Every structure is written in structure tokens, then in C-alpha cells.
Amino acid sequence: MTQGRATQETSEQEGRPLLNRRLAAFGTTIFAEMSALALRTGSINLGQGFPDTDGPEEIREAAVRALRDGRGNQYPPGPGVPELRAAVAAHQERFYGLSWSPETEILVTTGATEAIAASLLALLEPGDEVIAFEPYYDSYAACIAMAGARRVPLTLRAPGFRPDLDELRSLITPRTRLLLLNTPHNPTGTVLTPDELSGIAALAVEHDLLVVTDEVYEHLVFTGAHHPIAALPGMRGRTVSISSAGKTFSYTGWKVGWVTGDAALVAAVRSAKQYLTFVSGGPFQYAIAEALALPDTFFTGFLADMHRKRDLLATGLRAAGFQVYEPEGTYFITTDIAPFGDEDAYAFCRALPERCGVAAVPNSVFYDDPEAGRSQVRFTFCKKDEVLEEAVTRLGRLTG
Ligand code: PMP
Ligand code: GLN
DSSP states (O other): OOOOOEEEEEEEOTTOBOOOOOTTTOOOOOOOHHHHHHHHHHOEEEESOOOOSOOOHHHHHHHHHHHHHOOOSSOTTTTTTTHHHHHHHHHHHHHHHOOOTTTEEEEEEHHHHHHHHHHHHHHHOOOOOOEEEEOOOHHHHHHHHHHTOEEEEEETTTTTOOOOOOHHHHHOOOOOEEEEEEETTTTOOOOHHHHHHHHHHHHHTTOOOOOEEEEETTTBBBSOOOGGGGSSSSGGGEEEEEEHHHHHOOOTOOEEEEEEOOHHHHHHHHHHHEEEEEESSHHHHHHHHHHHTTOOHHHHHHHHHHHHHHHHHHHHHHHHHEEEEEOOOOOOOEEEOOOTTTTOHHHHHHHHHHHHSOOOGGGGGGGTTTTOOOOOOEEOOOOOOHHHHHHHHHHGGOOO
């Protein structure tokens, strides 16, 4: 992985680098780098995925109420406040027919990011192999490295970005401990089909593998539907499912996430979580408990809005000359810059703000195989229509 740039500072001690070997390749996340560049150049930031409009007003008011009423202002319970655990259970039942015990099978975390870290730190021994789809969401590679494990990529290749299950089978070795899934997938927008999920589940059962599945974009599916792998035969006892409130409710700054799974798995993840953050921030948990219970019209309205934005940006990017890979889910569009005669996505993204006042993210940094995503650039569409329209106008000047 060619993530960011490694920190070069050295200590007095024989020029030894300060950042340890496990993290040396993970100096600065690409999101921080490109957002800083957007800020410095006054560009429209279609790089880092955060909405420019806050989520539902009543949910914000619920957070204010919790703060004022002193709910969650002191350490909340380790597994999360009971109201949120009950709401996560009800949400999983309502959308997927899955039943989890709020007492033993749900853990509230500080965003999905902590859930990923705690799961990998809890479940992996040094030397274990983890198979994950590349391009990877950046924290996967870093957390696998922090756990001392080894990542083994299954490359999703353009144009379809589908996982090849024969290739997956060929990657499994006696050291393979865990499959790390992400559906809907950031950055490609791939949504795993029921057939793909069944094939993956069958391999997990056959080889007795654990599965950690990151489903933070569960409510952002435009083509097909979201199916949790935990619901498939043989998977309940081996799957840790992760989601969070950031994307679904457009409050990415609140960092409320959760884990669901069999009691033994959740207990293991809780052990690691205790020593990462002990407990997660309190008042927002009460507000997200209310958010999860919003009526269906909220979820369908949010999806319809994002669908329209996806089409707006995809059309604009095509008109500007990009090759567009239409996403089935998430709020990202992966493009190819080959039509511009460019092939280095990282260099393209570093220059883009100066060239036309728009920031994006190079997918190339999410691959171990530098060739596989060399010319891919990701844009987000979770922005106001007028911002997206201005961005495509600016991008239209690239060829002009
Ligand atoms: N997983 C994926 C695939 C993501 O895109 C993100 C970014 N939101 C996260 C996890 C992190 O989620 P959170 O902000 O809830 O920590
Ligand atoms: N998930 C968002 C993205 O992929 C934000 C990630 C981040 O800033 N760490 O853009």
C-alpha cells in the first residue's frame, strides 16, 4: 500500500525512525492530505466523504436534549447506553430480520473505525493472514498491521469490480484466519450479490474462517439490495458485523458506531475496545438511538436524494471526459483518468486543485498492486446540488 507518506523524523537513537515499522507506510491518510490541499487552495472538496448538509434536525435536537439533561455526560456503560443497544437490535430486526441480544450481542464503538480496530486487534494473532478486497478502505491495512497480521489482497478489477471467488479460494492458506469484507464497498461502489455472499460464506464455513464485515453504507444501495452475510447459514457464529451512524444519518463527526455478532465474538471485541477507548462518548448515543427508529420515509428519502446526486455527478464527470464506473452503492464514484492521457492518479489528484479548483482522492493508494488502480480517481457526491454543479463546471475546463 502506498498510503500517504511515511513519517521521516528520527530519534536521537542511532537514527531510528520514530514511527514504528508496522506503521511506517501509513504516515498521513490520503483523506487528511487531500482535504488539507482542498482547504489550502480553496477548492471544492469531493475527496473526503463527508456531507456538507447536516442530518435530521430532530436528531440534532435529541443530542442537545441529552447533553442538557445530563444523559451520557459521565462515562456511559462499556457496551453502550441501553437505549442505543436496543435501537441497534430493533434496526437489525426491522431491515434484515436478524435478532441480537442487546445485552450480549451488541457493542457500541467510537465510529466504525474503532469497531474495525477493536475487531482486528481482538481476533488476530501476529502472523495470521487476513484476506480483504483491494482497493481497501485505508484503516483496514493499518489495523491489520497494528495487529501484526498479514494482509492478503483479493483485487477487485475494473470495470466490474466483482470478487473472483475462485481467486478467493486460491488465496486461502492454513494461516488464513479472517475475511474482511466491505459491502457496499468504498471506493468502488460494489454491492455484493446474494450469490457472491453465499459463495464467500461457503468458503468461510469450509475453511472455518472468521468474517468481519463493514456495512457502514448499508442504507446507500442504488442497485440491488444490502444483504448482511451474518444472516447466511453457518455465519452467525463466525461473523462480526460493523456499522455506524455517520453515513446513514449525515453526522460523520459524531463517531457513533456499533458491532453486532454472536456473544462470544462481541465479548472478544469488547475486550479490545475497553483498552482503546474504554467507553464511547455518551450524549450522541441517545440521539442515534432515536435516529435508528426514524420512519421508513427517512431512509427512502435519503436514498432517493443520494441517487439523484449520484446521477448528477456521474453525468457531469462523463461530460468532463472521465471514464465513469457507476457505483451500485456508497456515495463515491470511481473514475478513470486515461481519457485525459494521464495515468498516475496520485499525481493527478495532487495537481487537480491547482488545475481546476476541485479535490478528489486517488484510488491507487488503496491497492497493494500499484498497477491495478493506477489511473483511478474517486469523487464523492454527498454534497449540495449547487456544489456538485459548480464542481462539474470546473472539471469541464480540464480539457478546454
Ligand atoms: N468503513 C468505511 C468503508 C468507510 O468509508 C468509513 C468512513 N466513514 C468508515 C469505515 C469509518 O466510519 P466511522 O466514521 O463511523 O468511523
Ligand atoms: N469514509 C470517508 C471516505 O472514505 C472518510 C474517511 C476518513 O476521513 N477517514 O472518504
